[in-house]
Amino acid sequence: MGKRRVLIMYATMTKNTEKIAQVYKETFEAYNWDVTYLRLKGNIDWKEMQKDLYFDDYDVICLGSPIVGGSPLQIVQKLFSFGGGGELEKSVQKKLDENKTGSEAAEAAVPPKGPIWRKNRAPYAGVLNKSDSWPLGIVFSTYGGGFYGSMEAVPTLEMLGHYLRSYNVNVVGKFCCGGKETGPAGIPNGVKPPKDFVPGKDISSLEPADVVDATVYEMADGTKMPGSYFFHYDLESKPGERELAKAKYFIQDFIEDYFMTYDGNPAVAISEIISIS
Numbered sequence: 001m002g003k004r005r006v007l008i009m010y011a012t013m014t015k016n017t018e019k020i021a022q023v024y025k026e027t028f029e030a031y032n033w034d035v036t037y038l039r040l041k042g043n044i045d046w047k048e049m050q051k052d053l054y055f056d057d058y059d060v061i062c063l064g065s066p067i068v069g070g071s072p073l074q075i076v077q078k079l080f081s082f083g084g085g086g087e088l089e090k091s092v093q094k095k096l097d098e099n100k101t102g103s104e105a106a107e108a109a110v111p112p113k114g115p116i117w118r119k120n121r122a123p124y125a126g127v128l129n130k131s132d133s134w135p136l137g138i139v140f141s142t143y144g145g146g147f148y149g150s151m152e153a154v155p156t157l158e159m160l161g162h163y164l165r166s167y168n169v170n171v172v173g174k175f176c177c178g179g180k181e182t183g184p185a186g187i188p189n190g191v192k193p194p195k196d197f198v199p200g201k202d203i204s205s206l207e208p209a210d211v212v213d214a215t216v217y218e219m220a221d222g223t224k225m226p227g228s229y230f231f232h233y234d235l236e237s238k239p240g241e242r243e244l245a246k247a248k249y250f251i252q253d254f255i256e257d258y259f260m261t262y263d264g265n266p267a268v269a270i271s272e273i274i275s276i277s
């Protein structure tokens with residue numbers, strides 16, 4: 001049997017999500033998979049890359065992005081949506097403002113420029129291509145979760161899943177973990193947050209919020225650990241050793257359960273594996 005192939009694509013701003021993507025790469029390689037690894041950025045020469053980007057040539061597609069303002073990064077929206085992220089809406093609205101009819105306005109919807117993910121087009125627009133292969137998919141993210149924790153990750157993971165599904169990828173894996181952030185939730189354990197967060201300003205120079213001092217918890221060995229003012233405990237250290245281990249075990253489970261089957265064929269994929277913390 002030839003080597004299995006995985007395409008790992010991710011976007012990142014401060015490199016937290018890259019750490020997860022890197023662990024994915026190393027883990028697939030340890031199982032002797034052929035890995036194509038790509039950081040999604042604006043300045044990529046897509047024509048040059050195109051030959052490596054057809055989902056038809058892969059067994060697994062992984063797509064990752066941090067959560068920024070509640071959504072995946074813009075580059076991901078641009079590359080995988082059908083014109084989302086502002087352009088489509090703007091061009092149609094412009095026509096409507098010019099008193100054009102709905103169908104004339106819709107004609108203004110210019111397909112996004114960029115990579116082509118599938119070799120064959122559907123016979124007509126607006127449907128999936130029935131003859132496509134169905135690689136398995138994994139979506140992943142890192143996030144602050146300062147507002148309300150792990151549920152904050154769900155919309156972005158679902159959006160990433162939707163992007164892959166719209167190119168006939170069978171998404172069966174979701175992974176998400178905390179990622180140190182530079183925003184309001186990126187304050188060390190036990191440090192009282194400021195009443196008003198001012199980006200770039202040292203917290204000690206700002207008026208602290210009117211909340212009680214952090215409770216201190218004692219471990220069995222006597223270590224004292226101050227409580228967290230935000231959902232993730234010690235977000236500062238994430239993704240650290242523990243999150244990277246989770247990422248590795250997640251991919252190991254995925255490879256073993258879905259691909260190391262008795263007959264060499266992938267498992268029937270009506271299950272999901274999910275690690276969201």
Ligand SMILES: Cc1cc2nc3c(=O)[nH]c(=O)nc-3n(C[C@H](O)[C@H](O)[C@H](O)COP(=O)(O)O)c2cc1C
Nearest residue numbers: 012013014015016017066069070143144145179181
């Ligand atoms: C401008 C900005 C906006 C952010 N918005 C959110 C958000 O809406 N929800 C969230 O959970 N985390 C948010 N975060 C935290 C990031 O998702 C987190 O730090 C992530 O690990 C960054 O990944 P990266 O290092 O791969 O860019 C935000 C971070 C930045 C810098």
